[in-house]
Structure formats: structure tokens, C-alpha cells
Amino acid sequence: MQASFSRTVHAVDQAFRRTFSELFGGGRGRLLGSNGAGPEGGIEIVAQPPGKRLQSLHLLSGGERALTAVALLFAILSVRPAPFCVLDEVDAALDDANVVRFRDMLHALSERTQFVVITHNRATIEGAAVLYGITMGEDGVSRVLSLSLP
Amino acid sequence: MQASFSRTVHAVDQAFRRTFSELFGGGRGRLLGSNGAGPEGGIEIVAQPPGKRLQSLHLLSGGERALTAVALLFAILSVRPAPFCVLDEVDAALDDANVVRFRDMLHALSERTQFVVITHNRATIEGAAVLYGITMGEDGVSRVLSLSLP
Amino acid sequence: VRLKRLYLHGFKSFATPVELCFDRGITAVVGPNGSGKSNIADAIRWALGEQSYGSLRGRQASDVIFAGGPGRAPLGMAEVSLTLEQEGESLGLPFTEITVTRRVFRDGESHYLINGKRVRLRDVLQLTASLGPDYTVIGQGLVDAVLSQRPADRRGLFEHAA
Amino acid sequence: VRLKRLYLHGFKSFATPVELCFDRGITAVVGPNGSGKSNIADAIRWALGEQSYGSLRGRQASDVIFAGGPGRAPLGMAEVSLTLEQEGESLGLPFTEITVTRRVFRDGESHYLINGKRVRLRDVLQLTASLGPDYTVIGQGLVDAVLSQRPADRRGLFEHAA
Ligand SMILES: Nc1ncnc2c1ncn2[C@@H]1O[C@H](COP(=O)(O)OP(=O)(O)OP(=O)(O)O)[C@@H](O)[C@H]1O
Ligand SMILES: Nc1ncnc2c1ncn2[C@@H]1O[C@H](COP(=O)(O)OP(=O)(O)OP(=O)(O)O)[C@@H](O)[C@H]1O
Ligand SMILES: [Mg+2]
Ligand SMILES: [Mg+2]
Numbered sequence: 219m220q221a222s223f224s225r226t227v228h229a230v231d232q233a234f235r236r237t238f239s240e241l242f243g244g245g246r247g248r249l250l251g252s253n254g255a256g257p258e259g260g261i262e263i264v265a266q267p268p269g270k271r272l273q274s275l276h277l278l279s280g281g282e283r284a285l286t287a288v289a290l291l292f293a294i295l296s297v298r299p300a301p302f303c304v305l306d307e308v309d310a311a312l313d314d315a316n317v318v319r320f321r322d323m324l325h326a327l328s329e330r331t332q333f334v335v336i337t338h339n340r341a342t343i344e345g346a347a348v349l350y351g352i353t354m355g356e357d358g359v360s361r362v363l364s365l366s367l368p
Numbered sequence: 369m370q371a372s373f374s375r376t377v378h379a380v381d382q383a384f385r386r387t388f389s390e391l392f393g394g395g396r397g398r399l400l401g402s403n404g405a406g407p408e409g410g411i412e413i414v415a416q417p418p419g420k421r422l423q424s425l426h427l428l429s430g431g432e433r434a435l436t437a438v439a440l441l442f443a444i445l446s447v448r449p450a451p452f453c454v455l456d457e458v459d460a461a462l463d464d465a466n467v468v469r470f471r472d473m474l475h476a477l478s479e480r481t482q483f484v485v486i487t488h489n490r491a492t493i494e495g496a497a498v499l500y501g502i503t504m505g506e507d508g509v510s511r512v513l514s515l516s517l518p
Numbered sequence: 519v520r521l522k523r524l525y526l527h528g529f530k531s532f533a534t535p536v537e538l539c540f541d542r543g544i545t546a547v548v549g550p551n552g553s554g555k556s557n558i559a560d561a562i563r564w565a566l567g568e569q570s571y572g573s574l575r576g577r578q579a580s581d582v583i584f585a586g587g588p589g590r591a592p593l594g595m596a597e598v599s600l601t602l603e604q605e606g607e608s609l610g611l612p613f614t615e616i617t618v619t620r621r622v623f624r625d626g627e628s629h630y631l632i633n634g635k636r637v638r639l640r641d642v643l644q645l646t647a648s649l650g651p652d653y654t655v656i657g658q659g660l661v662d663a664v665l666s667q668r669p670a671d672r673r674g675l676f677e678h679a680a
Numbered sequence: 681v682r683l684k685r686l687y688l689h690g691f692k693s694f695a696t697p698v699e700l701c702f703d704r705g706i707t708a709v710v711g712p713n714g715s716g717k718s719n720i721a722d723a724i725r726w727a728l729g730e731q732s733y734g735s736l737r738g739r740q741a742s743d744v745i746f747a748g749g750p751g752r753a754p755l756g757m758a759e760v761s762l763t764l765e766q767e768g769e770s771l772g773l774p775f776t777e778i779t780v781t782r783r784v785f786r787d788g789e790s791h792y793l794i795n796g797k798r799v800r801l802r803d804v805l806q807l808t809a810s811l812g813p814d815y816t817v818i819g820q821g822l823v824d825a826v827l828s829q830r831p832a833d834r835r836g837l838f839e840h841a842a
Contacts, residue, residue: 226676252669260669261676267714269506271749275665276737280457280820281713283662290664291653294675300650301519301602302540306559306658307430310460313488313712328543332521334562336547336555336658338463346546350538352553356419358587360531360554362538376838402831410831411838417552421587425827426575430658431551433824440826441818444837450812451681451764452702456721456820463550478705482683484724486709486717486820496708500700502715508749510693510716512700659821 220257226297227251227261233293241289241319244268249290263290284311285320292323295331302332309339321345343367370407376447377401377411383443391439391469394418399440413440434461435470442473445481452482459489471495493517519608519649522615523601528593529564530557533584556658563655565598565620566646567630567639573657580624597621609645618642681770681811684777685763690755691726692719695746718820725817727760727782728808729792729801735819742786759783771807780804 231249238247248264265286266272278286288308295303309317321342324333335342343349344367351363381399388397398414415436416422428436438458445453459467471492474483485492493499494517501513520542527535531554538545538558547555560574564582568574576582586592599619602609609616611632619631620642630642653675664672682704689697693716700707700720709717722736726744730736738744748754761781764771771778773794781793782804792804826834 223673223677230676258670259673261672262669263665263672269504269750270508270714271747273747274739276739277743278665279714279718283665285713287662287664291656291661294653298650300654302521302649303653304559304562304655305661306556306656307461308656308661311457311713316713324544332540332542333544334521334540334547334559335544336559338548343546343548345544347543348539348541348545350545350547352547352549352555352558354419354531354550354553356588357533357590358420358531359533359584359590360536360557361534362536365548373835373839380838408832409835411834412831413827413834419588420552421585423585424577426577427581428827429552429556433827435551437824437826441823448812450816452683452811452816454721454724454817455823456718456818458818458823461551466551474706482702482704483706484683484702484709484721485706486721488710493708493710495706497705498701498703498707500707500709502709502711502717502720504693504712504715506750507695507752508693509695509746509752510698510719511696512698515710 224251229297230290230293233296234290237292237296237323238265238286238289241285241292241316241323242267243315243319245270247286247289249293281311281313281316284308285316288320292327295327299327299330302334304334304336306336307338309337309342312339314341317341374401379447380440380443383446384440387442387446387473388415388436388439391435391442391466391473392417393465393469395420397436397439399443431461431463431466434458435466438470442477445477449477449480452484454484454486456486457488459487459492462489464491467491519602519604521600522603523599523617524558524562524565525597525599525601526558526561527597528584529561529582529596529598530554530584531587532557532561533587533590533593559655559657561598562600565600565618566649566654567620567642569639579622579626579628582622583624594624595621609648611645616645618645681764681766683762684765685761685779686720686724686727687761687763688720688723688759690746690758691723691744691760692716692746692758693749694719694723695749695752695755721817721819723760724762727762727780728811728816729782729804731801741784741788741790744784745786756786757783771810773807778807780807 234247234249245268246266250262251259252262253259267282317339318341325345349365349367351365353361384397384399395418396416400412401409402412403409467489468491475495499515499517501515503511521540524538526532549555583596584593599617601617603615621629630637683702686700688694711717745758746755761779763779765777783791792799
């Protein structure tokens, strides 16, 4: 159990280095095992956005936190692809440049994982193959419209 | 103390009814005193978006929660205008129609309260008189640019 | 394995039956605030066997059943079906299409079905365990929750991936 | 009372001195993720006397001092000045312009100044009490915190408004 856990952490760390610097357009991401390899060992996340010094996670901005978390999720998905993944407004805090890098990586991962993405971001919508619009009637009932893509 | 507290709650409730239905384009907002008027009495918030039945706060959507909170803040500001107020991405969860209503009410309140609004939303930026752009250099240092408005 | 179809009837704001078909790649879901988008994410988690009503923004089981609206009576039942398509038998069952159905009634009774046959919750959880439950649905506002966890609490995420 | 100017030097990512002048109406602050926008909101709260470093996303007092960057040495001090303009003496001091300054040094020493004269924290808090401190700065991601509070905890918001 322990050996396979350490192997997984190592593989996800390798993937995280790549997803982090691709999503941030530079910088360094690392995953480190803490407290030894025993059963109570944890996982430290190191995130160093481009042009910044190494700092602790609580100093990251709102958008940097969201992008770091997405980089970690995408790293796990590239090591152990889940058949599908639902993302509910994970791009809400991202600026325009980061949304585009997020969309592009989503597209690359969608070869092996299906994504259902709930979003208000135009750039994310443009990357989808199918688009559903949800409306709420005066009667408090939600309805679904299949929209054609822009 | 108690009498002035109840008067304030009543005045803010009256204002909240107006700010809620203006921001949501309909529906009902209410503030109710709970547990009697004594010192341990609390404030209940009732939010009923248009086209919905009366429900508890935890069933509201992300955007409905943000808009309800903004309606309450704006109600307090219309009863006791603070000289200035800083809003950090309070419009992040709002859809396009709600952002426009938010911007319009911000504009009306800015007669008596100065606002500093941190935002990524184009509609909110268009409502501002002065625009500052913040950039981060390769050296990890933030700099300020005064931008002209679109 | 891939996600083919989602069917909702009586689940939260979906009083009338709706069906969404999913593409192989990326499906985007858009709409105004309060229209029902996150309710769709909740429906998927619920159908996969989610037991904690708090993580579905509810307080009790009946919070997922359509509670009525202006001119609309409350319903007595919520039902969600999720259809998966598999190559081979990676989900451990000899069918190409597998439909997981969950129902709950106002009196609290719960039904779980696989391809129309009543099963136990344990059977559903066994089926969905291989889908990577910890990272299948990332809820609104929760994307950076993993950064706030203590290092030891992050193990779960990796053990599932192991 | 109105907000005229904000001056930062050495506060968080603002290593070089910057000044923002505010308009009577609405001033918008924009920029990429991580550029320093929320640091400006933190600077205003800090200058007004905020004592809890946790609510400034820090762990200790020195977290607000520029900690260095690629090719940039850390600084030894953080300073923020906020200039307010008043009609009459609503802030209780006989000046048209009132500048509140706060400094902190790496050794933990803190200075508070009003119009260049050293004062105590108590004097600053007395001055800013009339500005409605509970709703002067709404932090990122915290707008709906009031909805999660228990009813009794919301009294504070109204007492300040009373
Ligand atoms: N059991 C129920 N019966 C009827 N309506 C319900 C029920 N549970 C939730 N709702 C409704 O669903 C709405 C919330 O939907 P949801 O959270 O999916 O919105 P959303 O599209 O994600 O919006 P946002 O963009 O603001 O996040 C609420 O307004 C609530 O009235
Ligand atoms: N003491 C410090 N010294 C140097 N840099 C600091 C210090 N404290 C915070 N920072 C930097 O400030 C950055 C965060 O800035 P801030 O939170 O203001 O970003 P933002 O513009 O609000 O971004 P977002 O749009 O993502 O919310 C972090 O990347 C961090 O490196
Ligand atoms: Mg939502
Ligand atoms: Mg910010």
C-alpha cells in the first residue's frame, strides 16, 4: 500500500510540475511528501507563480489559488484519468489570459476524460463541443435548451 | 440602546426591500428581528428571488447569495452612508444581467459614498470615473498605471 | 467508460423531466444565476451515491425533491438516472450501457437501481468507486479547498488515485 | 468625509512607493491575477487600524512587509498613508485634510501617525470608528459571509449602523 502510494505521489508531482508551469505560463509547482513515508505522512503543495519568490500558500491571490488547485486536479487526471469530471465555475476567479490557458489544457485532457463545465466565461464556452443553456421559468422550474455553438 | 437598534433594523429592512427587488429585478427581501428585541436578539434575512417560492438561505445559488449580500450592504449604506467603501470582486459570481443592475445601483449610491471597486467585469469598469491598472513586474513588485476609461 | 446521458425528474428545481446527452469531449452548461446549473452537478453526485445532504446544499433528504414554485405543487419524489457506456467490463458488469438510478420519496424511502433492477447502495458505491469519486465533481466555490486542507488530509485524494 | 489619496511603500508586493488618488464617485481597480489588487484593499484596512493579521491573509506582523522578489532584496519596513478630506470637523479634528499613517518594522515595532505626528492606536481607532468599519472593506470571496452568520452574530453590523 505504502509503496504504491509513494509511487502515485511521485507520478502526480512530475505531472504537477508540467501542469503548473503550463497554466501559469511559467513558475514552479511541486508536491512533497511530509512526515516521512509512513501512513500519517501528508502532501505539501509548493506553488511559485512566475516572477515571484517561493512563499507559503496563504499569500497567493484568489486567482493564483484557483489556478494552483486546477493544476493539481489536472495533474491527478493525467496520471489516473477519471472517465468524466464535472467542474462548477472553477474559472470564476481567473483573468482573461489564465482562462485561455485553462481552456486549452482542458481541451488536451478531454482526449481521455469527458468534461462537463459549468461556466460564465466566454472563452471556456468557445472550447466546448456541446452547449446546454439552463433557464428558470416564472414557476420556479428549470428547463434545458440545447444551444448551437457560437 | 435597544430602541435605537430596533429603529435601525426597521430602517435597514425598509431599504433592503427596495435594494433587493431592484437588484434582482423583482422578488422580495426582508429583515426580521428574531428572539425578541432583547440584547441577544438576532437578525433573520429572508430572500425570495423572483419566480421562486420562499425558501431558506442555504438553497440559494452562488450568484443569488452574492446578490442578496450586496443588497443588504447597499441597504445599510443607504441608511447610514459610510464615506467610502472598498469592494473586492463582489461581482465575480454574477451573470451579465445582474452585473448591470449592480453597476447601476453602485452608481446611484456613489452620490453619498465613494467606492473603490476591484473587478474583472467589463460592465462594472464602464461605470467607473477613474481607472487604475495594477501590474506585477518580473521582480515580484506591483506597480500602478493610471488608465483612461474606455 | 464514458458518460452518455443524464435524466432528472423532480430533483431540486427540475420539476419536469429533462435529459442531457453528453459528448465525448467537453460539454458546457451555461445560464443565468439561480437557473439550475449547480443543481445538475448535485444531481450527478447524488446519483453516484452521495450520502451527505450538506454537500448537496441541503439539510435533509427531502431538500432534493422539488418543493413547489409559484403555481406549481411540490412533488413527492426525486429521480436521477445516469447512463454510462463501457468498453469491455471495466465496471464489472456484463453490459455495454449501465444506467444507475436513484429515487427518494417524501417519506424518506430511497431506491437504487442498476439497469432498472433494484440494488443496494453498496452495489452502486462498488460500481462508482472506480470512477475516482473524490475528483469527479468539483462544486462551486470549492476548487481551492484542497489548498486549505492540512497535508495529512490530502492523502485521501492520492489514495484514490493510487 | 471623502477618501483622497492612498500611499503605499513596502506594503506586501508594493516595494516601490505608489500613490493612488481617488475620485468622488467610483474608482475601478483592474489587473491580472496576482498583480496586487487585493493587497490594496488590505492596505486600506491596515491603515485604518486592523489588528488581525489573519484577515489580511498573513500569519504574523512581518507578512505585510515586502519579502523580496527575483533580484530584489526584502525591505525592512512597510508604510501606508490614507488621506481623508472632511467638511467641518466630523472626524473630530480641526483640519480639512487628515492623513493617517501606519508603519511596521521587521523587529515588530509599530508606529501610528496622524498628520505626521506620532499617536497611539487608540487615537486612530477613535478617528476611524465613525467610518463604519464593519462595512468599509469587503474582502475577496467574503461578500456572502453575512449570510452564513447566525442571526445573533449579525447584530454587530447593525449596531455600527445605529
Ligand atoms: N428542492 C427544491 N425545489 C425547488 N427549487 C429548488 C430546490 N432546491 C433548490 N432549488 C432552487 O434552485 C435554485 C438554485 O439553483 P442553482 O444553484 O443550480 O443555480 P445556478 O444556475 O448554479 O446559479 P449561479 O450561476 O448563481 O451559481 C435556487 O434558487 C432554488 O430556488
Ligand atoms: N509581503 C509580501 N512581499 C511580497 N509579495 C507579497 C507579499 N504579500 C503578498 N505578496 C504577493 O502578492 C500577490 C497577491 O496579490 P493580490 O492578492 O493582491 O493579487 P490580486 O491582484 O488580488 O489577484 P486576483 O485577481 O487573483 O485576486 C501574491 O502573489 C504574493 O506573492
Ligand atoms: Mg451555481
Ligand atoms: Mg484579489
